[in-house]
Amino acid sequence: MISVEEALAHVLALVAPLPCETEPLPQAAGRVLAEPAVAQLTQPPFDASAMDGYWLAESDARPGATLIVAGEAAAGHGFSDEIPPGHTLRIFTGAPCPARPGRVIPQEDVTRAGDTITLSKLPKTTHIRPRGQDFAEGAAHFPRRRLNARDIGLLAAMNVAQVAVHRRPVVAIIATGDELVEPGETPGADQIICSNNYLLAAEVARHGAEARMLPIARDNEASLRAVLDQAEGADLVLTSGGASVGDHDIVGKVAATMGLERSFWKVAMKPGKPLMAGRLGKAALLGLPGNPVAAAVCADVFLRPMLMKFQGLETPLTLAKAVLGCDLPPEGPRQHYQRARLTPGESLPVITPFSSQDSALLSVLAESEALLIRPAQDRPRRRGETVSYLPL
Numbered sequence: 001m002i003s004v005e006e007a008l009a010h011v012l013a014l015v016a017p018l019p020c021e022t023e024p025l026p027q028a029a030g031r032v033l034a035e036p037a038v039a040q041l042t043q044p045p046f047d048a049s050a051m052d053g054y055w056l057a058e059s060d061a062r063p064g065a066t067l068i069v070a071g072e073a074a075a076g077h078g079f080s081d082e083i084p085p086g087h088t089l090r091i092f093t094g095a096p097c098p099a100r101p102g103r104v105i106p107q108e109d110v111t112r113a114g115d116t117i118t119l120s121k122l123p124k125t126t127h128i129r130p131r132g133q134d135f136a137e138g139a140a141h142f143p144r145r146r147l148n149a150r151d152i153g154l155l156a157a158m159n160v161a162q163v164a165v166h167r168r169p170v171v172a173i174i175a176t177g178d179e180l181v182e183p184g185e186t187p188g189a190d191q192i193i194c195s196n197n198y199l200l201a202a203e204v205a206r207h208g209a210e211a212r213m214l215p216i217a218r219d220n221e222a223s224l225r226a227v228l229d230q231a232e233g234a235d236l237v238l239t240s241g242g243a244s245v246g247d248h249d250i251v252g253k254v255a256a257t258m259g260l261e262r263s264f265w266k267v268a269m270k271p272g273k274p275l276m277a278g279r280l281g282k283a284a285l286l287g288l289p290g291n292p293v294a295a296a297v298c299a300d301v302f303l304r305p306m307l308m309k310f311q312g313l314e315t316p317l318t319l320a321k322a323v324l325g326c327d328l329p330p331e332g333p334r335q336h337y338q339r340a341r342l343t344p345g346e347s348l349p350v351i352t353p354f355s356s357q358d359s360a361l362l363s364v365l366a367e368s369e370a371l372l373i374r375p376a377q378d379r380p381r382r383r384g385e386t387v388s389y390l391p392l
């Protein structure tokens with residue numbers, strides 16, 4: 001068995017960033033830029049008023065001064081004539097200011113009578129947003145993460161109507177097992193519902209990839225081979241079940257006959273021990289254990305980094321710190337990912353693993369907020385000790 005760190009290095013070695021494609025901005029949220037986006041203009045393009053009020057030249061800015069209103073500027077409607085000394089410009093938020101030193105007095109701070117205003121006090125700020133305050137033409141935006149709504153807003157303001165992004169990875173999802181039926185079907189007496197595919201498809205979508213759900217493969221060579229054939233063209237083949245040592249665990253065997261170059265089989269982690277990975281034709285293959293929680297934990301630890309790398313991102317697993325909420329016994333030879341609850345603590349949150357850690361319990365997994373990580377052969381831990389966890 002190899003360590004989690006070694007296994008992660010192996011799975012990442014199976015992945016290369018996918019080529020880039022052009023996407024119109026409205027479709028770019030959640031995608032990863034393949035090259036810097038460049039601002040096509042300067043923002044704001046002119047000195048802009050930040051308030052509804054009156055623009056006046058700096059030389060006229062004296063408390064008590066009375067000025068004549070010479071014209072009006074609104075957002076989208078500049079005022080191009082000169083404002084002579086002793087005059088002021090009625091101005092609204094977003095309107096261009098005259099191109100000489102001046103300031104905007106909010107309308108609350110003046111007294112208006114007919115065509116004149118009298119200044120009461122002079123605010124400390126000019127209430128003018130200088131040209132280029134946000135960004136200049138040619139400025140680059142290249143966040144190393146999936147684009148969020150705030151990025152899309154910035155790119156739109158930069159007049160970037162389309163972006164170069166990495167292609168989304170296509171993930172073929174295959175469940176294996178004679179016992180499985182799809183949700184909505186009526187299982188026979190010895191059958192259960194296939195849940196792994198749905199959990200995995202949701203993970204795949206959540207991380208910006210495209211899930212291709214394939215039919216359930218039965219526990220025989222012909223069926224599995226036929227379904228694996230349907231994975232043709234996917235960037236990643238994600239199987240679950242049939243990974244262990246039982247007579248019906250045939251994923252490794254069948255994939256080998258189809259040319260799998262196996263990187264590893266079995267990882268010193270709990271749950272997730274029978275995990276396998278390799279290259280199958282042009283695709284990477286990640287063979288998850290069938291136990292639903294084992295599949296889910298392996299998705300958190302291995303699938304997510306793979307999906308990120310396909311999209312040009314190398315995001316290390318970010319572990320957080322918490323304080324143990326209970327005593328724990330020593331650990332065995334595998335790194336243990338314990339499903340746990342988080343509650344607020346003094347400086348760090350308090351983490352308390354659920355009492356049952358059986359890797360079939362989806363009800364416990366669904367309540368979990370974190371995976372407490374216990375190193376292999378960890379000594380007993382006492383309540384109050386600081387530990388690491390993977391947030392869910």
Ligand SMILES: Nc1nc2c(c(=O)[nH]1)N[C@H]1C(S)=C(S)[C@@H](COP(=O)(O)OP(=O)(O)OC[C@H]3O[C@@H](n4cnc5c(N)ncnc54)[C@H](O)[C@@H]3O)O[C@H]1N2
Pocket residue numbers: 175176177179180192193194195196197240241242243244245246249271272273274288289290291292294359
């Ligand atoms: N003698 C040994 N037996 C087992 C070992 C071992 O080392 N020696 N490892 C155990 C561990 S750890 C795991 S994890 C499981 C994983 O085995 P497989 O990957 O071969 O999974 P299956 O046997 O096919 O299924 C296990 C379990 O999960 C259920 N399952 C499978 N697919 C789905 C699905 N799509 N949706 C919902 N549930 C699914 C299946 O019905 C089984 O109950 O092996 C242990 N055994």
Ligand code: MOO
Pocket residue numbers: 269270271272273274289291294359
């Ligand atoms: O990976 Mo298995 O479920 O360790 O429980």
